[in-house]
Amino acid sequence: MATFPLSALAQKKIVLGFSQIGAESEWRTANSESIKSAAAAAGIELKFSDAQQKQENQIKAIRSFIAQKVDVIAFSPVVESGWEPVLREAKAAKIPVILTDRAVNVKDDSLWVSFMGSDFLEEGRRAGRWLVDKMKDVKGDVNIVELQGTVGSAPAIDRKKGFEEVIKADAKFKIIRSQTGDFTRAKGKEVMEAFLKAEGKKINVLYAHNDDMAIGAIQAIEEAGLKPAKDITIISIDAVKGAFEAMIAGKLNVTVECSPLLGPQLMQAVKDLKAGKTLPKRIVTEESVFPMEVAAKEFPNRKY
Numbered sequence: 121m122a123t124f125p126l127s128a129l130a131q132k133k134i135v136l137g138f139s140q141i142g143a144e145s146e147w148r149t150a151n152s153e154s155i156k157s158a159a160a161a162a163g164i165e166l167k168f169s170d171a172q173q174k175q176e177n178q179i180k181a182i183r184s185f186i187a188q189k190v191d192v193i194a195f196s197p198v199v200e201s202g203w204e205p206v207l208r209e210a211k212a213a214k215i216p217v218i219l220t221d222r223a224v225n226v227k228d229d230s231l232w233v234s235f236m237g238s239d240f241l242e243e244g245r246r247a248g249r250w251l252v253d254k255m256k257d258v259k260g261d262v263n264i265v266e267l268q269g270t271v272g273s274a275p276a277i278d279r280k281k282g283f284e285e286v287i288k289a290d291a292k293f294k295i296i297r298s299q300t301g302d303f304t305r306a307k308g309k310e311v312m313e314a315f316l317k318a319e320g321k322k323i324n325v326l327y328a329h330n331d332d333m334a335i336g337a338i339q340a341i342e343e344a345g346l347k348p349a350k351d352i353t354i355i356s357i358d359a360v361k362g363a364f365e366a367m368i369a370g371k372l373n374v375t376v377e378c379s380p381l382l383g384p385q386l387m388q389a390v391k392d393l394k395a396g397k398t399l400p401k402r403i404v405t406e407e408s409v410f411p412m413e414v415a416a417k418e419f420p421n422r423k424y
């Protein structure tokens with residue numbers, strides 16, 4: 121019978137089960153890449169599942185990780201609600217759960233050990249503050265159309281809330297249309313086409329909850345014979361490469377950073393957990409705002 125030196129057994133690889141939402145945006149692709157490369161660099165065995173933006177697939181993946189007795193489970197919840205049952209199963213199996221990117225809405229916070237990701241409320245506020253400053257000398261109404269992220273997701277809920285919290289200070293700001301584009305370019309274009317058909321030249325501003333929907337909307341605006349970032353001021357969130365390319369082309373006014381590069385932080389947290397350390401309940405990613413004026417200078421420094 122083969123025997124293993126204690127050192128080999130002692131170095132048994134940590135196994136992390138990760139349930140990813142899907143591949144709906146440039147942001148998500150960069151996020152998955154960050155997690156995969158950081159796991160490899162950390163020597164952590166990664167079981168990675170792509171849920172194609174369906175909550176039931178994430179729940180199935182988490183159940184499979186429990187059955188495989190992984191050491192740690194991490195996931196980015198596609199929506200905030202509906203997680204109690206499967207998180208209770210993970211807790212019963214004594215497998216710690218780390219939330220990355222998006223939060224869950226559960227009564228019992230002991231069902232997850234830590235949440236690392238951006239402050240979406242603040243991202244919405246930053247978008248609102250940029251617009252209020254940009255429009256400070258405008259006297260008449262500022263008519264805004266809004267492309268929301270995935271219905272029920274933490275970023276969609278909080279980016280809307282944060283933005284409205286800031287613009288409500290002046291009644292001239294009016295959100296005249298608001299609909300989900302599900303964080304994708306295709307849907308962003310489709311919904312912007314409908315906005316343009318309904319409101320046309322009345323639209324002064326587009327607030328998109330992510331760059332992919334903004335990029336899709338830019339195509340719709342151009343096909344309607346209007347100049348994006350001139351006839352319609354465009355604000356979006358993520359700060360992915362496509363947004364910098366759009367700003368350099370003069371078609372997007374500003375993007376609020378939301379970093380997908382959570383991989384190294386996640387792997388460190390997994391290692392700390394396995395070493396018996398307690399993790400902070402909330403780890404916030406530090407971020408910035410990039411207006412088109414700085415895009416060309418900043419672009420070479422971008423990592424996603």
Ligand code: GZL
Binds near residue numbers: 144148238275330357
């Ligand atoms: C935000 C993330 C969002 C991005 C979108 O942290 O959950 O999902 O803003 C992505 O681009 O699809």
